[in-house]
Amino acid sequence: MEEIFNLFHGFAVVLQPYNIMVMAIGILLGVIIGVLPGLGGANGVAILLPLTFSMSPTSAIIMLSCIYWGALFGGAITSVLFNIPGEPWSVATTFDGHPMAQQGRAGEALTAAFTSSFIGALFSVVVITLVAPLVASFALRFGPAEQFGVYFLAFASFIGLSKEPPMKTVAAMMMGFALGAVGLDQMTGQLRLTFGFTPLLSGFDFLIAVIGLFGIGEILLTMEEGLRFKGRAAVINPKVVWETWKTLPKFWMTYARSCVIGCWMGITPAGATPASFMSYGIAKRLSKNGRNFGNGEIEGVVAPETAAHAAGKAALLPMLALGVPGSPTAAVLLGGLLIWGLQPGPMLFIEHKEFVWGLIASMYMGNVFGLLIVLTCVPFFAAILRIPFPIIAPIILVFCAIGSYSVHNNVFDVMMMMVFGVLGYFLKKTNYPLAPLVLAIVLGDKAEESFRQSLLASQGSLGIFFSNGLVGTIMVLGFIALFWSLIQEAWSRFRPATAA
Amino acid sequence: MKSSFYRYSLALAGLGAAAMLAPSMPAQAAWEPTRPVEFIIPAGTGGGADQMARTIQGIVSKHNLMKQPILPINKSGGAGGEGFLDVKGSDGNPHKIIITLSNLFTTPLATGIPFNWKDITPVAMLALDEFVLWVNAEKPYKNVKEYIDAAKAANGTFKMAGTGAKQEDQIITEAVQKSSGAKFIYIPQKGGGAVAVQLVGNHVDSTVNNPIEAVSHWRGGKLRPLCVFDGQPMPHKEQVADGKAWSDIPTCKSQGLDMEYLMLRGIFTTPGASKEVVDFYIDLFKKVRATPEWEAFMKSGAFNTTFMTGDAFVKWVAAAEKTHMGLMKDAGFLAK
Numbered sequence: 073m074e075e076i077f078n079l080f081h082g083f084a085v086v087l088q089p090y091n092i093m094v095m096a097i098g099i100l101l102g103v104i105i106g107v108l109p110g111l112g113g114a115n116g117v118a119i120l121l122p123l124t125f126s127m128s129p130t131s132a133i134i135m136l137s138c139i140y141w142g143a144l145f146g147g148a149i150t151s152v153l154f155n156i157p158g159e160p161w162s163v164a165t166t167f168d169g170h171p172m173a174q175q176g177r178a179g180e181a182l183t184a185a186f187t188s189s190f191i192g193a194l195f196s197v198v199v200i201t202l203v204a205p206l207v208a209s210f211a212l213r214f215g216p217a218e219q220f221g222v223y224f225l226a227f228a229s230f231i232g233l234s235k236e237p238p239m240k241t242v243a244a245m246m247m248g249f250a251l252g253a254v255g256l257d258q259m260t261g262q263l264r265l266t267f268g269f270t271p272l273l274s275g276f277d278f279l280i281a282v283i284g285l286f287g288i289g290e291i292l293l294t295m296e297e298g299l300r301f302k303g304r305a306a307v308i309n310p311k312v313v314w315e316t317w318k319t320l321p322k323f324w325m326t327y328a329r330s331c332v333i334g335c336w337m338g339i340t341p342a343g344a345t346p347a348s349f350m351s352y353g354i355a356k357r358l359s360k361n362g363r364n365f366g367n368g369e370i371e372g373v374v375a376p377e378t379a380a381h382a383a384g385k386a387a388l389l390p391m392l393a394l395g396v397p398g399s400p401t402a403a404v405l406l407g408g409l410l411i412w413g414l415q416p417g418p419m420l421f422i423e424h425k426e427f428v429w430g431l432i433a434s435m436y437m438g439n440v441f442g443l444l445i446v447l448t449c450v451p452f453f454a455a456i457l458r459i460p461f462p463i464i465a466p467i468i469l470v471f472c473a474i475g476s477y478s479v480h481n482n483v484f485d486v487m488m489m490m491v492f493g494v495l496g497y498f499l500k501k502t503n504y505p506l507a508p509l510v511l512a513i514v515l516g517d518k519a520e521e522s523f524r525q526s527l528l529a530s531q532g533s534l535g536i537f538f539s540n541g542l543v544g545t546i547m548v549l550g551f552i553a554l555f556w557s558l559i560q561e562a563w564s565r566f567r568p569a570t571a572a
Numbered sequence: 573m574k575s576s577f578y579r580y581s582l583a584l585a586g587l588g589a590a591a592m593l594a595p596s597m598p599a600q601a602a603w604e605p606t607r608p609v610e611f612i613i614p615a616g617t618g619g620g621a622d623q624m625a626r627t628i629q630g631i632v633s634k635h636n637l638m639k640q641p642i643l644p645i646n647k648s649g650g651a652g653g654e655g656f657l658d659v660k661g662s663d664g665n666p667h668k669i670i671i672t673l674s675n676l677f678t679t680p681l682a683t684g685i686p687f688n689w690k691d692i693t694p695v696a697m698l699a700l701d702e703f704v705l706w707v708n709a710e711k712p713y714k715n716v717k718e719y720i721d722a723a724k725a726a727n728g729t730f731k732m733a734g735t736g737a738k739q740e741d742q743i744i745t746e747a748v749q750k751s752s753g754a755k756f757i758y759i760p761q762k763g764g765g766a767v768a769v770q771l772v773g774n775h776v777d778s779t780v781n782n783p784i785e786a787v788s789h790w791r792g793g794k795l796r797p798l799c800v801f802d803g804q805p806m807p808h809k810e811q812v813a814d815g816k817a818w819s820d821i822p823t824c825k826s827q828g829l830d831m832e833y834l835m836l837r838g839i840f841t842t843p844g845a846s847k848e849v850v851d852f853y854i855d856l857f858k859k860v861r862a863t864p865e866w867e868a869f870m871k872s873g874a875f876n877t878t879f880m881t882g883d884a885f886v887k888w889v890a891a892a893e894k895t896h897m898g899l900m901k902d903a904g905f906l907a908k
Binding site: 118119121125126212213214215216255256257258259260261262263266270273274275394395396404406407408410413415416417418419420480481482521525528529531 | 686
C-alpha cells in the first residue's frame with residue numbers, strides 16, 4: 073500500500089504546471105532526436121544535460137527521461153519510413169514496418185508501432201509500481217550463466233524463422249559473429265582480427281553497421297528499381313489512427329505475450345534488443361498469419377515494439393537500484409544523477425523517495441503525453457514519403473553520414489557505413505537475410521562474454537548452464553525454441569499415425 | 573557585448589597613451605578556447621572516468637568557468653586505445669583534452685598499440701583513485717586474515733571479479749595472489765558497476781572496486797570493505813555505513829597484504845600544445861577544484877585529492893609508468 077501513496081505523491085509532483093511543460097518540451101526534443109538516425113537517445117541526452125543543471129533534480133530527470141521516451145518513439149519513425157533503425161531494438165520493427173510503408177500503409181504501421189510501445193511501457197510501469205523491491209532482488213540472481221541463457225534463448229527463438237534457406241541464415245549469422253569479434257577481446261585483453269590496423273581497434277559499432285546495411289543498402293536498391301519510393305502512393309488520411317485502432321484489439325494475445333516477454337527480459341538485465349527479437353520470433357511462430365511475416369503484417373510491428381518498450385521501462389528501475397546502466401543513454405542519465413548529488417544504488421529508494429516516485433509518475437505521464445503528441449503527427453510523418461526520391465535520398469544520406477560520424481566522432485566510421493551499405497545491397501540481391509547478421513553483431517560479443525565468464529567460474533564445466541533451477545529452465549526453453557520446427561513436424565507425423 | 577566594448581575602448585586608450593600604459597598590460601592576451609572543447613574519455617559510459625568527466629562538464633557549465641562548452645566523448649574501443657590514439661593524432665588542436673585512468677600505461681603495454689604517454693602533453697593530476705578489497709556482507713570473514721584463509725581453503729576456486737583484462741583490477745589480483753599465496757579465478761567484467769553487482773548477487777567472492785563504485789552497496793548493507801590498497805588509511809572521516817567511515821578501513825599492508833596501488837585521474841592534452849594552452853587548462857581545473865560540487869564528489873568517492881602540475885606531475889607519471897612495467901612484467905601481461 074505504501075507504494076500507492078508514494079505514487080500519488082509522485083503524481084502531485086509531476087502534475088505541477090512547470091513539470092508538465094518540461095515534460096512536453098522533453099518529448100518533442102526527444103522525437104526530433106529520435107528521427108535523426110544515429111544521433112540517438114544517448115547523444116541527445118548528453119548534449120541537453122547541461123540545460124537541466126539549473127532545474128531541481130526531479131524536474132531535470134523528468135525532462136531527460138522524457139527526451140529518452142520521445143527518442144524511443146522517434147526511432148520507430150525512421151525504421152518504418154526509411155528502413156533505418158536508430159536503436160538496436162528498432163531493428164525488428166523494420167521487418168514488417170518498412171514493407172507496410174512500401175505498400176502505402178505507413179500511417180497504419182506508425183500508429184501500430186506507437187500504440188504498441190505505449191501499451192508495453194504501461195504494462196511494465198504498472199509492474200514496477202507494484203513490485204519494485206522484488207524486481208531489484210530478482211535481477212541480482214542473474215550471474216554470467218543466467219545471462220548467457222537469456223542470450224541463447226533470444227538466438228534460439230530467432231533461428232529457422234526466415235524464409236531464406238537455413239544455410240544462408242546460418243552463413244549470415246556467422247558473418248555477424250565474425251564482425252562482432254573484431255577489436256579488443258574483453259576476456260584476455262588481446263586485440264583480435266585488427267591486423268595491426270589501428271582504426272579497427274574499437275571493432276564495428278552496431279549503429280554504423282545497421283545504418284549502412286539497412287539505410288544505405290535500401291537507398292541503393294531503390295535507385296536500381298527506378299528512383300522512387302514505393303510508398304509514394306500513400307494518401308494523407310487523418311482518420312488512419314482510428315481505423316488502425318479498430319484492428320488492434322484482435323491482437324490481444326500478441327500484446328499479452330509481448331508484454332510478459334519484454335517485462336521479463338527487462339528485469340533480467342538482458343535488455344530491449346533481445347526482447348524485441350524474441351517477441352517477433354515467437355509471434356511469427358504462434359500467429360495464424362505467421363507465414364506472411366516479413367511482407368508487411370501489422371502483428372509483426374506490434375510484437376517487437378511492445379516487447380522492446382516493456383523491456384526498456386522495466387530495465388530502468390533495477391538500473392537505478394543497482395547503479396548499473398543498461399544502455400549508453402542510461403549511463404548519461406546516471407551521470408546526471410551524480411551532478412545533482414544523488415548517488416544511484418539501493419539507498420536512492422530510501423533517501424530520495426520523492427525523486428524515485430516522481431520519476432515513476434513521470435513514466436506514466438510521459439508516455440500518455442508522448443503517445444498523444446506522436447499520434448497527432450502520424451499523417452505528417454507518413455506524408456514524408458510523398459517527397460520525391462531524388463530530393464529525399466540525398467537528405468537521408470547526409471543524415472546517415474552525420475549519424476555515423478557522431479557515434480564516435482570519427483570519419484573512418486562514415487567510410488565503414490558506405491562499405492556496409494554496399495555489403496547490404498549485395499546480400500539483399502543474393503537473398504541472404506540481414507536480420508540474423510545484425511542480431512549476431514548486437515548480441516554476439518555479449519553472449520560470448522557471458523559464456524566465457526561462466527566457463528571461467530566453473531573451471532570449464534558446461535554443467536554451470538544447468539546448475540540451478542533458473543538457468544536450467546532458461547536453457548531448456550532455449551532448446552525447445554531451437555528445435556521447435558522439428559518437434560512440430562514429429563508431432564504432426566505422430567498424430568495421423570495414431571488417428572489411423 | 574559589454575566586454576568587447578570595454579576591450580575596444582581600452583585599445584583606444586592604448587593608442588592614445590601607448591608608451592605610458594604599455595608596461596602595466598600583458599604583451600599578449602592569454603589563450604582561450606574559441607570553439608567547444610572535446611573531452612575524450614578513454615573508457616565506457618558509467619565508469620569512474622566517465623562519471624568524473626561528466627561531473628566536470630556539469631561544474632564548468634553550471635559555474636560558467638569557460639566561454640565555450642565542454643563535450644565529453646567516450647572513445648573506449650581497444651581498452652581506451654581508441655581515445656589515446658585520437659588525441660595523439662590531433663597534433664596542434666588545442667580544443668581537445670583527455671582524462672586518463674591506468675589504461676594510459678596498461679593498454680599500450682598489453683596490446684602493443686603505438687602509444688606512450690610522452691606522445692601527448694601532460695596538464696594536471698586531478699586526483700588519485702583508491703582501491704578497496706570488498707566482500708559480500710553475508711560472508712563470515714571479517715578481516716583480511718580470515719578472508720585469505722577462506723581463499724586458501726577454497727583451493728583455487730575463489731572468484732575475483734574486476735574491470736577488463738590485464739588492467740588495474742587484474743594487476744592488483746595478481747599482486748594479492750603473490751603476496752598471500754592464495755589462488756583466485758579472475759573474471760573480467762565490462763565496468764566497475766557490473767563488478768559490484770556480481771559481488772552483491774554472490775556470483776563472485778570478492779572485488780577490488782573503487783570506493784565510488786561500491787559505496788552505495790556498502791551503505792545498503794550488502795558489501796563489506798576489508799582493506800584499502802594505499803600507504804595510509806583514507807582521510808575522509810564522515811560516517812558512511814554501519815558506524816564506519818572511509819578512514820576506519822585499514823591499509824592492506826597493515827593486514828599482511830603487501831600491495832599499494834593508486835590510479836591516476838589526470839588530464840592530458842594534444843601533442844605540441846603551447847604553454848599558454850596548458851596554463852589555461854591548469855587554471856580551469858584549479859577553478860573546478862574550488863567548487864563545492866567537486867568537493868562533494870571527492871568526498872562521495874573517497875578520492876585521494878592530490879593535485880599536481882608541471883614537472884612534479886611529469887615525474888609522477890614517469891614513476892608510475894615504471895611501476896606498471898614491473899607489475900605487468902611480473903604478471904606476464906606484456907604484449908609479445
